[in-house]
Amino acid sequence: MLRTEISIAVGSDASPVDKALKQYRINPQDVLSRKIVHRSLDARAGRPAVYVYQIDLEVKHEESYAQKLKNRVRVVQPYRYQAPVQGDELLKHRPVIAGFGPAGMAAALYLALKGYRPIVLERGPAIDERKKAVSDYWKTGVLDPEKNVQFGEGGAGAFSDGKLTTRIKDPRVSVILEQLIRAGADPSVAWMNHPHIGTERLCDIDIRIRKTIESCGGEVRFNTCLKDIRISGGKICEAVTETENIPCSVLILAVGHSARDTFRMLDKNGIFMEPKAFAVGVRVEHLQEFINARQYRNIQDYSCLPAAEYHLSHTSSLGRGVYSFCMCPGGYVVASASEKETVVTNGMSYAARDGINANSAILVQTGKGDFGNDLFAGVRYQEKLERLAYQMGSGKAPAQLISDYLYGTGNTLSQVKPTYSHGVQLCDLHGLFSSAVNQSLEEMFRHTEDIFPGFTGGGALMTGVETRSSSPVRISRNFDTWQTEVRGIYPVGEGAGYAGGIMSSAVDGMKAAEKIIGQYQPDYE
Numbered sequence: 001m002l003r004t005e006i007s008i009a010v011g012s013d014a015s016p017v018d019k020a021l022k023q024y025r026i027n028p029q030d031v032l033s034r035k036i037v038h039r040s041l042d043a044r045a046g047r048p049a050v051y052v053y054q055i056d057l058e059v060k061h062e063e064s065y066a067q068k069l070k071n072r073v074r075v076v077q078p079y080r081y082q083a084p085v086q087g088d089e090l091l092k093h094r095p096v097i098a099g100f101g102p103a104g105m106a107a108a109l110y111l112a113l114k115g116y117r118p119i120v121l122e123r124g125p126a127i128d129e130r131k132k133a134v135s136d137y138w139k140t141g142v143l144d145p146e147k148n149v150q151f152g153e154g155g156a157g158a159f160s161d162g163k164l165t166t167r168i169k170d171p172r173v174s175v176i177l178e179q180l181i182r183a184g185a186d187p188s189v190a191w192m193n194h195p196h197i198g199t200e201r202l203c204d205i206d207i208r209i210r211k212t213i214e215s216c217g218g219e220v221r222f223n224t225c226l227k228d229i230r231i232s233g234g235k236i237c238e239a240v241t242e243t244e245n246i247p248c249s250v251l252i253l254a255v256g257h258s259a260r261d262t263f264r265m266l267d268k269n270g271i272f273m274e275p276k277a278f279a280v281g282v283r284v285e286h287l288q289e290f291i292n293a294r295q296y297r298n299i300q301d302y303s304c305l306p307a308a309e310y311h312l313s314h315t316s317s318l319g320r321g322v323y324s325f326c327m328c329p330g331g332y333v334v335a336s337a338s339e340k341e342t343v344v345t346n347g348m349s350y351a352a353r354d355g356i357n358a359n360s361a362i363l364v365q366t367g368k369g370d371f372g373n374d375l376f377a378g379v380r381y382q383e384k385l386e387r388l389a390y391q392m393g394s395g396k397a398p399a400q401l402i403s404d405y406l407y408g409t410g411n412t413l414s415q416v417k418p419t420y421s422h423g424v425q426l427c428d429l430h431g432l433f434s435s436a437v438n439q440s441l442e443e444m445f446r447h448t449e450d451i452f453p454g455f456t457g458g459g460a461l462m463t464g465v466e467t468r469s470s471s472p473v474r475i476s477r478n479f480d481t482w483q484t485e486v487r488g489i490y491p492v493g494e495g496a497g498y499a500g501g502i503m504s505s506a507v508d509g510m511k512a513a514e515k516i517i518g519q520y521q522p523d524y525e
Helices: 018-022 062-067 100-114 127-140 174-180 200-214 261-270 288-295 377-392 402-407 433-449 502-521
Strands: 002-008 031-040 050-059 089-091 094-098 119-122 220-221 228-232 234-238 245-248 251-253 274-275 278-287 313-314 323-327 332-335 345-348 357-366 395-401 422-427 461-466 473-474 489-491 519-524
Touching: 002 018, 018 031, 018 050, 031 422, 050 062, 050 127, 050 278, 050 345, 062 119, 089 094, 100 174, 100 200, 100 251, 100 502, 127 200, 127 332, 174 461, 174 502, 228 261, 251 502, 261 274, 278 288, 278 323, 278 345, 278 377, 278 433, 288 357, 313 433, 323 345, 323 433, 332 357, 345 461, 357 433, 357 461, 377 461, 395 402, 402 461, 473 502, 489 502
Parallel strands: 089 519, 094 119, 094 251, 119 220, 251 489, 395 422
Antiparallel strands: 002 050, 031 050, 228 234, 234 245, 274 473, 278 357, 278 461, 313 323, 323 357, 332 345, 395 461
16 A cells, blocks of 8 residues: 655645646556545645645555655555454353443444444433433523433533544544444544544434444443442442343443542442542633634635634643643533533534634643542542532633733623623632642743734633543553453443543443453353
8 A cells, every 4th residue: 555645735626636646657547446544734834725635545566656656655554453353251141331422332332243232321311312401401501410411322522522633543543433434424534634523413423323233232221320330259240220230240331531429339339449630721712713813824815724723732830731622613612510500611513613712621730739639539629610610600600801810900701702501700710720720821821822822812711610621530440351350340431531532432442342352252142
């Protein structure tokens, strides 16, 4: 396979594959297959803006072409996923999966495709019921603790931008992307530089994946929470719900980062966990047009380009990392609480990313020095911030202009209108965080203003509080077996503390399924 690289001017309708064949003088009749593997935008100053494509070409006479094009192309081997060979140990009960977010969904899909007929316990509702509950919450402010942005089919990722960008290099990423495309995602997610699906499309894709699982004999039980577990002889033997005890010798824990009651239940049953550092902060909103103008400043006409993004990071003088997270171009700041009388913010975009505002979390790393050493100190710290945000906002979200936060002048909204559906209450957000977090945020904003002029002005708005960036605990597991010290329990995904985002969580769930397939073969009707 020859990997080629070509550039196409922004706005051009030229075919990248045709240009690659012409540029590298490859006879079209010699081409056996062609595939775009990556596209990025090069908008550096002093040159025309171009899209840079990497294209893999499977050709006849590959050695001859590779020699002729030496130093201009690379010879690469395409990745072909091989599922593990089924193990010899008999599995007497159907695998049980707690949670149907990205990790649980991927694990269920791969077990189902291999004939293991998993049982999924999802504490929240199916997508259609969930969308209605979330819509009602955003309109009225009345929260159902079991039907919200955190719990239900698709997990917390279902009400986000559907971002598929990940820093992990695991080749399984391509396998997950293939499954998403089969379920209805645009094929471009396989090669876009920062692929995304969009909230409304991701919900439909989740439904199609569930139907595939069910068509293979799997079962998804909604509004069914894992309440307890039974252990015998160092092995899992039952998964307990409100209505039944399910015989179980394999349990995948894909419970998500907000299942605080489940963490406490696992601790009660002696499952070893440890506190984990995480980050807290605010959502910041700017006019999307400002972000576009700044990021595309070297392009005369950027009307044909997608809504621009940004990625920021800084280390404060206190040694704390501060960074942007889950940036949503043309998006909305959304209410994401899972407990009453709390405020939790998140961001989302629809597929078109055509909202007036851009938003992103700006987060500060925290650790034991902020909240203590015991297992659930981080959980309590999150809960404290979320309750305080509710109190400061009198039920709305507390908000402040970045310029007011930095310089203490004024206290009114400006050009940027908040998108948080329950409304915002302007106040001094210094009262929400510790001095260390506030100092780190202030330094981050001043640093960003130096490299991104205008970032702290123009009515840019902060809305609190962002607390659910990752899990506050990690469920310990053996990296050879993927299991806890209690055999048969496989903790995976964000909630277990081993992933962050849709793709890494899905890959983690997929790996757990591989471990089970490699050890067991089904022995049940």
